[in-house]
Amino acid sequence: MVPNGPAGTRMIVAVTGKVYGPALNGEVVAPTSEWATIGSNGVLAGIDLRAVIRTDDGQLIYQHVIGRTAQDLPDNPSNFIIRSGVTFEASPGKYQYLNNKFVFGHGTMTGDKIKVEYYDTS
Numbered sequence: 001m002v003p004n005g006p007a008g009t010r011m012i013v014a015v016t017g018k019v020y021g022p023a024l025n026g027e028v029v030a031p032t033s034e035w036a037t038i039g040s041n042g043v044l045a046g047i048d049l050r051a052v053i054r055t056d057d058g059q060l061i062y063q064h065v066i067g068r069t070a071q072d073l074p075d076n077p078s079n080f081i082i083r084s085g086v087t088f089e090a091s092p093g094k095y096q097y098l099n100n101k102f103v104f105g106h107g108t109m110t111g112d113k114i115k116v117e118y119y120d121t122s
Contacts, residue, residue: 008045009038019053021118024095026055044069044109047084061098062089067105080109082116 002010012035017028029052037046049065067084084105088098100122107116 005037007037008040011036011038015049015051017114024053024055024061024098026053026061028052029054044080047082055095057094059091059093059095061095063087065105069109078109078111082107082109082114084116086118 001012012033014030015028015032015034019026019028032049032051035048035050036044037048039045045068047065047067047069049063051063051065053061053063055061063086065084065086067082069080069082082105084107086101086103086105088095088101090096090098101120102122103118103120105116105118107114
């Protein structure tokens, strides 16, 4: 943790999880981490996730997520609305089309569970 930076406190957290969708399914693998920024009010404010996804068919895809959070329920500081933008890097082949995508995400964080739906605007 790096306290009292210009945007707040920076906290680096290892991330694991699953990716589900109509065109891409897999798991988040190491080295994946979230470089979160905690605002001066103690609330998660900034998202900077750098993830490696291993697809169900064995391909590796790099995903970079940047975004912001807003408190969903002021009486429960562990619940947030998440808004994000995402880019990808994939090797030539089946997932190469992702290299030209910039998708937007809208989701929620409830406790330690995060669910984000992504929308392709291209």
